[in-house]
Amino acid sequence: MSDVAHAIDARRLGQAEHADSLRARNARIAVGATVIVKVRRSDDGRLQEFRTPYVKAMRVLDALNAIALKDAPDLAFRWFCGSKMCGTCAVRMNGREVLACWEAVEPEMTIEPLRNLPVIRDLVVDRTPYERKVASFEPWLTRDEPYPGFPEPLSHKAIKHASKALDCISCMSCYSACPVIRLGALTDFAGPAPLVQLGQTALDPRQDQRQVARALSRSGIFNCVSCYKCEEVCPAHIPIVSGVIEPLKAKAAQLVPQMARHPLAFRAVVARRGRIDPGELILRVQGLRVLAVVPRLLRLLLRGKINPLRTLLGCKTESAGAAARILNKAEQP
Numbered sequence: 001m002s003d004v005a006h007a008i009d010a011r012r013l014g015q016a017e018h019a020d021s022l023r024a025r026n027a028r029i030a031v032g033a034t035v036i037v038k039v040r041r042s043d044d045g046r047l048q049e050f051r052t053p054y055v056k057a058m059r060v061l062d063a064l065n066a067i068a069l070k071d072a073p074d075l076a077f078r079w080f081c082g083s084k085m086c087g088t089c090a091v092r093m094n095g096r097e098v099l100a101c102w103e104a105v106e107p108e109m110t111i112e113p114l115r116n117l118p119v120i121r122d123l124v125v126d127r128t129p130y131e132r133k134v135a136s137f138e139p140w141l142t143r144d145e146p147y148p149g150f151p152e153p154l155s156h157k158a159i160k161h162a163s164k165a166l167d168c169i170s171c172m173s174c175y176s177a178c179p180v181i182r183l184g185a186l187t188d189f190a191g192p193a194p195l196v197q198l199g200q201t202a203l204d205p206r207q208d209q210r211q212v213a214r215a216l217s218r219s220g221i222f223n224c225v226s227c228y229k230c231e232e233v234c235p236a237h238i239p240i241v242s243g244v245i246e247p248l249k250a251k252a253a254q255l256v257p258q259m260a261r262h263p264l265a266f267r268a269v270v271a272r273r274g275r276i277d278p279g280e281l282i283l284r285v286q287g288l289r290v291l292a293v294v295p296r297l298l299r300l301l302l303r304g305k306i307n308p309l310r311t312l313l314g315c316k317t318e319s320a321g322a323a324a325r326i327l328n329k330a331e332q333p
């Protein structure tokens, strides 16, 4: 890995390694060499194999265009700008979400449609679930205060998260990579791409906080498991988790506290005891509803996952005071 990759923090390693492979890939295919392209066709779900000659600086989109011109005029794929601006050309290449107009070809590659969205045909997916979710968030600016006139007194610090979210090109790569969206109707999670759209207004200090609360209550945001899969594939390098989802979670905890029952209980237990106590966590989250899950509690007890005695005695670790201080400090603006 290059020195550049070492200078990048751990959460960006996926992107850094990928950048290295792009350079290596461009250097190792000779002009005229055969590029093998297997494309997932929607009519029967099979991978159809094509061969096309490599041309200098060939992108995935160039290969698809060559195939459509020569071998498969019925191949469906979508693109408009050809320059990483419109976000319409995202596909999966060898299992990873990429922009076809920006990604260098591999000598042998499998091209498939994005996941987590219905396929209309071949590589074209239906963006309606995403657009409906974004529309439900009322994604426009409704000011708390009257417009003060130009230039508005906005500091970089106050607008920095919203401004990062504004780089989104709505390519849906993150949505395809998200394992929680893949769970389908098991959660009500809106997904990373709609949340980035929400962040454009909800993280703007001028936005009406009642509108932010309404949108967040429809987002299922606490289902995000902070796995960073979305960030790894974002072609706009948006810090989706640290710069958008985490600040939105903090806002949700403040504006719609009932949504944050579990994380707030988790925080309170760690601040009080210096460690997590699963028994106390269950009691805080479930309250009296815990009586309805007695068989499950017994199973947890038998497996040693909970210790009622420790929970009732309120045992603390030596680091309880330090944990409380750290958590309080982290919450200061």
Ligand code: SF4
Pocket (backbone or CB within 6 Å): 177, 178, 179, 180, 181, 191, 192, 223, 224, 225, 226, 227, 228, 229, 230, 231, 240, 241
């Ligand atoms: S960090 Fe959250 S939004 Fe991103 S892929 Fe993981 S679960 Fe999905």
Ligand code: SF4
Pocket (backbone or CB within 6 Å): 087, 167, 168, 169, 170, 171, 172, 173, 174, 175, 192, 193, 196, 233, 234, 235, 236, 237, 238, 240
């Ligand atoms: S956040 Fe990044 S990956 Fe997700 S839709 Fe926007 S540009 Fe694409």
Ligand code: FES
Pocket (backbone or CB within 6 Å): 078, 079, 080, 081, 082, 083, 084, 085, 086, 087, 088, 089, 090, 099, 100, 101, 102
């Ligand atoms: S064609 Fe517009 S981003 Fe690829």
